[in-house]
Structure formats: C-alpha cells, structure tokens
Amino acid sequence: MKKIFLGLALLAGLCACSDNDTSNKSCQVQFTLTDAPSLKGYKALYVDVEGIEYNVGDSVWKTLAIIPARINLMNLTNGTDTLLGNVELEAGQTVSQVRLILGDNNTLVLADGTEKSVKVPSGQQSGLKINIQSSATLTSGYKVMIDFDAERSVVAKGNGQYSLKPVLRGFIVANTSKVYGTIVPAKVPFQVRIMLNNDTLTTVSDTLRNNYFALHGLTSGTYNLVFLNVGGDTLYSISQQVHGGTDVNMGVITIPQH
Numbered sequence: 518m519k520k521i522f523l524g525l526a527l528l529a530g531l532c533a534c535s536d537n538d539t540s541n542k543s544c545q546v547q548f549t550l551t552d553a554p555s556l557k558g559y560k561a562l563y564v565d566v567e568g569i570e571y572n573v574g575d576s577v578w579k580t581l582a583i584i585p586a587r588i589n590l591m592n593l594t595n596g597t598d599t600l601l602g603n604v605e606l607e608a609g610q611t612v613s614q615v616r617l618i619l620g621d622n623n624t625l626v627l628a629d630g631t632e633k634s635v636k637v638p639s640g641q642q643s644g645l646k647i648n649i650q651s652s653a654t655l656t657s658g659y660k661v662m663i664d665f666d667a668e669r670s671v672v673a674k675g676n677g678q679y680s681l682k683p684v685l686r687g688f689i690v691a692n693t694s695k696v697y698g699t700i701v702p703a704k705v706p707f708q709v710r711i712m713l714n715n716d717t718l719t720t721v722s723d724t725l726r727n728n729y730f731a732l733h734g735l736t737s738g739t740y741n742l743v744f745l746n747v748g749g750d751t752l753y754s755i756s757q758q759v760h761g762g763t764d765v766n767m768g769v770i771t772i773p774q775h
Contacts, residue, residue, distance in 0.1 A: 543605050545658035546612060548581060551598040551733075552590035554721035555668040556708065556747055558628035562635075562667045563587045564681075565620035569601055572614040579604075587622060590667040595723050596695065596731040598662065615687065617663060625671060625679050635671065635681040660690040664734060686716075688734040694759045696742070697731035698767035704728070707752070707772065708745040711735075721747075737761040744772055 548569055555562075566588055569581040583602035593599055606612070625633045669684040700707050700722045709730045710719045722730040732742075737760050744753040753772050759765055 543607055545603055546606055547603045547658070547660045548601045548615065548663065549598040549660055550588065550590075550593060550601055550663050550665060551596070552593040553664070553666045553668065553719060554594040554723070555591065556721055557668055557671075559591065559625060559667070559671070560628060560630065561624075561626035562590045562671065563622075563624045563626075564590060564665070565622040566601065566617065567620040568618040570616040570618065571604070571612055573606065573610050573612055578616070585620075587624075590665055595720060595726070595729060596697065596733060601663075612661065615661065615663070617683075617685070619683075623681055633679050635679045637681050637683065659692075661687060662690055662734065663687050686734065690733075692736075692762060693733065694735045694737075694761055695731055695733040695764040696735060696740070696757060696759065696767060697729070697764070699769050700728040700730060700744070701769055701771045702728075706747055708747065708749070710743045710745065711740045713740075735759050735761070742767075744770065 548571075550566070564587070565585075566583070567585045569583055570578045571581055572578050581602045581604055588599060619637060621636070623635045623637070625635050627633065664686045666684040670681055672680045672682055674680055696711075704724055706724050706728070707722045707730070708719055709722065709732060710717055711732055712718075713735060718732055718734075720730050720732055722728040739756060739758050742755050742757055743751055745751050753770075755770070757765060757767065
C-alpha cells in the first residue's frame with residue numbers, strides 16, 4: 518500500500534529532570550489527533566492512519582509504535598481527541614518534527630450516505646511542515662496535538678469526485694490555551710472564528726452538547742471571537758484575553774436577536 522507522509526514541525530519543551538542529574542530521567546510524550554467541525558454536511562471522513570514518525574532534535578527519524586486505524590475525524594471535534602501513540606523520551610530531548618503517515622483507504626461519507634474515496638495528491642507526498650512557537654518550559658510529560666481540519670482538507674473536484682489536501686497544525690497542549698463556552702439560543706448552531714498567526718480558526722457549536730464550542734491551541738494574546746450563523750453572516754463579536762497555558766471558560770454567550 519502506498520504511504521503518504523505529512524510532516525508537522527513541533528517545538529517541544531524539556532522533559533522532567535533534576536538540577537544535578539538528567540541521565541536517568543524520562544518523560545512520556547503523547548501524540549493525539551483532533552478535528553474542527555464541518556458545515557458542509559459530511560457524515561464522516563475516515564483517514565487511514567498507518568503510522569507516525571518523529572524526529573528528536575534534528576536527529577534520525579524514529580517510528581512511533583501505534584496500531585494502524587481508520588479514524589473518523591467527524592467524531593473528534595470541539596476538544597475531543599484520540600490517542601495515536603506515546604513514547605518515553607530522555608530528559609532534555611526535544612521533539613522537532615512529526616510525520617503522520619496515511620495509507621490509501623481514506624473515504625468521505627456525504628450527507629446522503631454516499632461514500633467516496635478521497636486521495637492525497639502526489640504533490641503533497643513531500644509533506645506539510647508547521648513550525649510551532651512555544652515560550653513555556655515543560656517540566657513533565659506533555660501532549661502533542663495534531664489538528665486535522667477535515668472541512669478545509671476535502672476538495673470537490675467538480676466531477677463528483679473528491680481529493681484530500683490535508684490542512685494540519687500541531688501544538689503542545691501544555692503551552693497553549695483553550696477558549697470554550699456555550700451559546701444561547703441553544704438549539705441553533707453557530708460558527709465561532711478567531712484569527713491566529715494569520716490563519717482563521719473556526720469551530721461550530723454542538724447543539725447536542727448545550728451548544729458547546731471550543732477553540733484550542735491558542736497562544737497568549739487578545740483575540741476577537743466572531744460569532745456567525747451557518748450562512749456566514751456575522752452576528753456578534755467579543756474580545757477575550759488569553760494567557761498561554763491557561764484555559765478560558767467564557768460561560769454562556771448570548772447572541773443578540775435582530
């Protein structure tokens with residue numbers, strides 16, 4: 518089976534160690550996968566995760582022990598993630614890159630239940646690399662989150678077929694923040710958007726979870742959260758201060774009725 522390599526550049530912190538002796542210290546690093554909700558009515562997007570490789574301090578690539586699986590990204594939204602694998606690193610080692618290795622058995626389930634095969638274009642085989650900036654110092658085990666934006670990754674080709682051009686970002690959970698809350702009215706889904714590093718992060722509130730929303734992987738700063746209806750019309754916006762590493766519960770956000 519042909520393998521597709523997608524690279525994520527990750528800057529991690531230090532593992533647990535003492536001031537005087539690092540020779541016998543180690544820490545656990547977890548690799549997890551998550552997704553952003555879709556507004557396009559897709560029922561499922563199964564990605565064929567065949568393996569993960571990681572690079573420590575620009576050294577040789579190493580293989581992470583995982584169980585290959587087809588994962589439905591649509592089940593991993595608004596803060597839900599799945600563990601892909603973990604590794605024990607020596608104290609002081611730094612994860613510099615990660616490769617997510619996909620097989621060919623990737624499928625999209627449309628709103629009417631039709632299942633379509635989706636292929637990663639050959640031009641993507643060299644990998645997609647994302648630099649992660651981090652100012653926090655880690656003193657224990659940490660989690661590397663791979664955020665796979667399914668909606669932006671699926672491309673309709675105009676002939677009834679689809680391709681998969683993965684849009685990925687990676688971040689270390691301990692170094693970043695999550696902004697979350699619930700929205701009123703509770704039975705109406707809303708888009709929630711912010712700008713991060715010249716990119717737009719979007720989620721969709723979950724009406725089955727009291728209209729819960731969550732945006733994660735945020736660094737310190739002041740963010741403008743924009744609330745839109747499913748048609749893309751801006752309804753409301755609010756500013757929120759974020760301090761990296763501390764999650765922010767925004768409570769109940771009431772969207773003004775026009």
